[in-house]
Amino acid sequence: MFNKNWTIGLFGILLVFSYFLFQFVSPTLKINHLVREMDQSSVVNTSMKHVVLIAQELDNPFWRMVEKGAKEAAVQRGIAIDYMGPIRINPSEQTKLLEKSIAAKPDAILVQGIKDPQYAQLINKAIDQGIPVITVDADEPESQRLAYVGTDNREAGKRMGELVIKDAAERGHIGVIIGSELADNQQLRLEGFRSRMSKMPGYEIVAVRSSNISRIQAARQTEALLKQYPRIQTMVGFSSLDAAGIVEGLKAANRADVSVFGFDDLEVTRQGIADGVITASVVQQPQEIGAQSVELLDAFFKGDSFAVQHVISTNILDQNHLKSKVSSP
Template sequence: MIIAAGCSTKAPGSDKASDGDSNGKKDDKVKIGLSISTLNNPFFVSLKDGAQKAADAEEAELVVVDAQNDSAKQVSDVEDLIQRGIDVLLINPADSSAVSAAIESANKENIPVITVDRSAEGGEVVAHIASDNVAGGQMAGELILEQLGNKGKVVELEGIPGSSAARERGEGFHKAVDEVSDIEVVAKQAADFDRSKGLSVMENILQANKDIQAIFAHNDEMALGAIEALEAAGIKDVIVVGFDATDDAVKAVEDKKMAATVAQKPEEIGQKSVETALKVNAGDKVDEFIPVDLELVK
């Protein structure tokens, strides 16, 4: 990911009417495009809602498109947003590598780009707004170590291969567990951040590994799917840790079906994304990385 230091590549007001036209376009709302990887996930719905609330509060126009976890569709969606005359692009990559083409399209039109929740491997972006996924993965790993007494068999359910969230959450988890000799990660498989895939992948893993003690899932949807697989197999007392603190996951923690979930604040991520977009559009300097705090719900 290449980050343009400080401020927008787009001259503030470059597509507005000249100063001499007091009734011209310069009083129009700022138009912000938001390309989301998928709206078939409660986390991203909350992120969108936070962005919408911030846009409404600031009287900005927010145009949201859903890539449906399809990187080719996301590139096409961004082309459409560009044609619709957006001033700033917020993008939550479906794939951190494939999204580069979409970002480069915006770069060519001098539209500032801000990545949201997941980073990009190419193209020029002004800022990245996200939780610290590495720190979150490490928090999850350390909790599992604590509850297992540094000994046991663990399963890791990965998110979408190629997404920065999957890489970073896995990196943090392995920072915690790889140095402990009596912890064995007996299976590590992708379930694409999806509940139904979490269920089916976990069912397959359990056929060969019924004696596991813990599961770390890169998001709550996969964790909840894994819990269904455990219940169907009649396996109890497995420590399950998820990531995102969605409503369903928090309830599962309260019901003692899950040990914990790493709480991101998706509404706050969405809110900060719009606020940052408006600053960039106004020509203000912004930080290259704008973090949103994490906490462990257990």
């Protein structure tokens, strides 16, 4: 009996070990597979320009829309897009992807900046090897990238502040969820938000937590924040999955008296606004970001010049905007 239990226990340990080993190596295997696909596609059609688009997270809805815009613009211009990214947000995997992409010698690279000296050096290495690089969503201003295409994240944070002041009915104690403490775009949004709220008497940012671009983590962080700071009356999320996670955290904490503000235009965010559990969202235009990035590369390939900064505007999504879209023909 003892030997049987020992065998079952050992088998269980091996299963757990195998699971964590798979989780560790699978992103790297995916990276290698995508890069091999890129190499093969280059061989099949050498007449097309091949551009690598490296996302922050492979299946994140925001990045899939960037991919959609880039690929639609690329088809019209005879450009092939090779889309890749970490399975889960992981700056070191983004760095590995950039390294491998440079080694594969594509015609250009579109990549999110992560404001890291090593990353900037890699971008410079690509430029030195004749591979143009454009940063999207978050800039890498210390590098030699050709241009940045994306939101003015500091201004987006200020715009969020205006929303809270306008619609939170002086619910002055604010909890904030950001997607990542390492992502420059998240820090800039927070910086812009702080700058606007600091000028408004009666408002206080009580605490800031990171969701790691995870709806589940946003929910857990919200529940923990409300337990630690029950006086919080307003919750703000600065990455696309945060608002939905905040709503789930409020339910878990049995709090229906908290105003919620989000970022981006996901179906779950729209539904939350329609149901009245999310007040409003600051909306980026990821599809336009992808399209403009490819348009700039096409201009570069043709020898045209262009500006370094290409800011894509944000919109506001609330119940009024939802109703106007439904009523419009």
